[in-house]
Amino acid sequence: MNDIYLDYAATTYIDPVVKKSMERYFTKDFGNPGSFNSYGLIAKKTVDDARERIAGILNADANEIVFTGSGTESINLAIKGVARVLREKGKHIITQKTEHHAVLETCRYLEKEEGFEATYLDVDKYGMIDLNELESSIRKDTVLISIMYANNEIGTIQLIKEIANIAKKHGVILHTDACQAAGFLDIDVKNIGVDLMTLNGSKIYAPKGIGLLYVKKGTPIKAIMHGGGQEFGLRPGTENVPSIVGFARALELVQKNKDKESKRLGKLRNMLIRGIMEKIPKTILNGHPTMRLPNNVNVSILNIEGEALLLHLNEEGICISTGSACTSNSLEPSHVILAIGLPYEAAHGSIRFTLGKKTNKKDIERVLEVMPGFVDSLRMISPVHLEVNEILNEAK
Amino acid sequence: MSEELYVLHKDVRVKVDAKKTNDWFYSDTVKEHFFSPRNFLRDKHEIDDFDGYGDVGSAACGDRMSMWIKIDKKNDKIIDCKWQTFGCGSAISSTSMLSVMIIENGGMKIDDALKIKPQDIVKRLEELPARKYHCSVLGDKALRAAINDYFRKTKQYNRIVEEGAKVIDTALKITDKDIEEAVLEGATTFEELQKKTKIGVKDKSCIPEAKQLLKFYMEKYFGKEDGKNG
Numbered sequence: 001m002n003d004i005y006l007d008y009a010a011t012t013y014i015d016p017v018v019k020k021s022m023e024r025y026f027t028k029d030f031g032n033p034g035s036f037n038s039y040g041l042i043a044k045k046t047v048d049d050a051r052e053r054i055a056g057i058l059n060a061d062a063n064e065i066v067f068t069g070s071g072t073e074s075i076n077l078a079i080k081g082v083a084r085v086l087r088e089k090g091k092h093i094i095t096q097k098t099e100h101h102a103v104l105e106t107c108r109y110l111e112k113e114e115g116f117e118a119t120y121l122d123v124d125k126y127g128m129i130d131l132n133e134l135e136s137s138i139r140k141d142t143v144l145i146s147i148m149y150a151n152n153e154i155g156t157i158q159l160i161k162e163i164a165n166i167a168k169k170h171g172v173i174l175h176t177d178a179c180q181a182a183g184f185l186d187i188d189v190k191n192i193g194v195d196l197m198t199l200n201g202s203k204i205y206a207p208k209g210i211g212l213l214y215v216k217k218g219t220p221i222k223a224i225m226h227g228g229g230q231e232f233g234l235r236p237g238t239e240n241v242p243s244i245v246g247f248a249r250a251l252e253l254v255q256k257n258k259d260k261e262s263k264r265l266g267k268l269r270n271m272l273i274r275g276i277m278e279k280i281p282k283t284i285l286n287g288h289p290t291m292r293l294p295n296n297v298n299v300s301i302l303n304i305e306g307e308a309l310l311l312h313l314n315e316e317g318i319c320i321s322t323g324s325a326c327t328s329n330s331l332e333p334s335h336v337i338l339a340i341g342l343p344y345e346a347a348h349g350s351i352r353f354t355l356g357k358k359t360n361k362k363d364i365e366r367v368l369e370v371m372p373g374f375v376d377s378l379r380m381i382s383p384v385h386l387e388v389n390e391i392l393n394e395a396k
Numbered sequence: 397m398s399e400e401l402y403v404l405h406k407d408v409r410v411k412v413d414a415k416k417t418n419d420w421f422y423s424d425t426v427k428e429h430f431f432s433p434r435n436f437l438r439d440k441h442e443i444d445d446f447d448g449y450g451d452v453g454s455a456a457c458g459d460r461m462s463m464w465i466k467i468d469k470k471n472d473k474i475i476d477c478k479w480q481t482f483g484c485g486s487a488i489s490s491t492s493m494l495s496v497m498i499i500e501n502g503g504m505k506i507d508d509a510l511k512i513k514p515q516d517i518v519k520r521l522e523e524l525p526a527r528k529y530h531c532s533v534l535g536d537k538a539l540r541a542a543i544n545d546y547f548r549k550t551k552q553y554n555r556i557v558e559e560g561a562k563v564i565d566t567a568l569k570i571t572d573k574d575i576e577e578a579v580l581e582g583a584t585t586f587e588e589l590q591k592k593t594k595i596g597v598k599d600k601s602c603i604p605e606a607k608q609l610l611k612f613y614m615e616k617y618f619g620k621e622d623g624k625n626g
Binding site: 325348 | 421430431433436437438451455456457458459461462479480481482483484485486487488528546
């Protein structure tokens with residue numbers, strides 16, 4: 001039996017077309033774009049071409065695209081890079097509680113080490129921020145807002161255009177982490193209206209270790225690493241030519257197919273959600289019922305612990321992830337599940353399925369066939385017997 | 397009774413045997429006990445037959461264990477032990493293993509059962525990642541709670557061993573239990589302990605005792621050397 005991989009939000013495989021597009025840049029056209037010789041020239045042209053194509057997809061200019069080594073690096077560059085330029089103007093940053101750790105920890109770092117102050121906005125039970133609260137939290141010294149486009153754990157999609165309007169109205173720079181959104185949503189930067197946007201390769205069938213930061217012309221930002229002046233001086237280091245090529249190809253593919261793929265996966269997602277809710281009592285759907293990524297299912301299965309269920313599913317070849325404390329490095333349960341107001345009990349029992357290109361109906365049927373039995377077994381040996389309404393009453 | 401091997405999933409059981417590989421998250425023994433846990437309480441009606449009951453942890457903390465024991469009063473032996481666990485793979489496996497250790501060879505003397513330490517369970521499980529140690533700690537705590545319950549019910553009050561926490565840092569009310577917890581969460585040096593608990597930040601007089609307790613718990617859980625799980 002083949003493995004059923006349902007952890008696409010963690011990372012995807014590399015699309016064979018993408019892989020093929022990269023191949024010649026490993027061995028044949030391997031030059032350094034900074035070299036003044038024919039190898040270097042080919043490499044430079046290759047990177048320029050990829051940058052142009054990506055700029056086209058984002059409706060941006062080529063010199064607004066900065067390649068980096070990952071989504072995390074792009075986020076660090078965006079937040080630290082802007083904050084450090086504007087520190088004389090103000091030292092206040094606004095973000096929200098369900099951001100990726102790359103955003104949260106970067107903000108905490110600036111608070112701790114560089115005297116900034118960050119506001120972490122609450123989210124509602126679906127994971128949405130309150131736009132009024134966002135607006136009223138903007139102060140004279142607010143220099144940056146960083147709000148993710150779509151959440152990696154629960155798939156909730158923020159109202160990024162409205163957020164951009166608020167930021168613009170108050171003259172505050174807006175960064176969005178769009179890593180999870182890139183495969184499914186509109187990433188036309190003029191249309192959504194952001195100043196900075198992070199994307200990465202490993203969520204869209206491109207290699208790991210490649211990311212980009214869109215930097216709108218005129219945005220005050222400076223480098224956080226120093227060296228050879230590549231990437232308009234914002235990200236030194238020899239360009240990762242093959243990965244840049246693969247990234248461009250992958251972005252073209254997912255954006256071209258996004259409507260069709262969103263529709264296809266949305267159906268499978270709904271089938272999985274409905275199936276779980278029908279077959280497994282005492283289950284809570286985490287995230288927004290409609291404003292959610294078409295590939296994301298996140299549920300809290302009461303009275304069992306997520307890692308235990310993960311191990312059972314894994315043994316069946318079904319690969320998922322959990323928000324349980326047991327699998328995190330910090331031994332803390334998911335900050336996202338806690339932020340949407342669920343108590344710890346429900347966070348420990350949360351599991352995430354994220355669907356992707358190879359997911360089909362049979363996979364979902366298989367999950368729905370075996371999962372109720374595993375839940376039953378674990379509940380049979382569990383001394384905890386909470387009901388959904390007890391959990392929801394405890395929720396804020 | 398004690399020989400029962402309850403298989404949760406037939407398919408899985410076959411796979412566990414057939415797939416003798418080491419590519420799993422835990423040792424083969426942990427895996428085996430996880431997929432085929434022994435001695436768990438299946439039927440609530442069984443409870444009436446038991447002489448002692450203990451319940452520790454909470455679902456909010458990520459682990460909760462209940463344990464029921466049956467005593468051969470004449471010989472002061474635990475002759476049956478059932479449990480229920482809410483927790484991760486290693487929590488389930490370590491409770492299962494503990495129950496086996498108690499009732500194998502016709503049962504364990506209560507005094508011996510009280511001496512079971514977390515590392516004894518870990519040893520029988522072959523290995524547990526260091527960060528999963530707290531799961532096995534809960535097992536022996538649940539057992540002690542059940543034994544105390546039996547002592548209480550049979551009025552053997554002098555035998556009850558209370559696990560009262562002792563305040564070490566009087567300024568911040570940090571107890572020996574907090575230090576134990578910090579060690580289980582990975583503190584290996586005093587600096588790490590202080591980072592986790594803030595112990596000694598205000599009440600500097602407690603630092604020598606805190607250091608001693610750190611050493612004690614390090615040795616208790618991780619052996620005499622450098623805190624590595626052997």
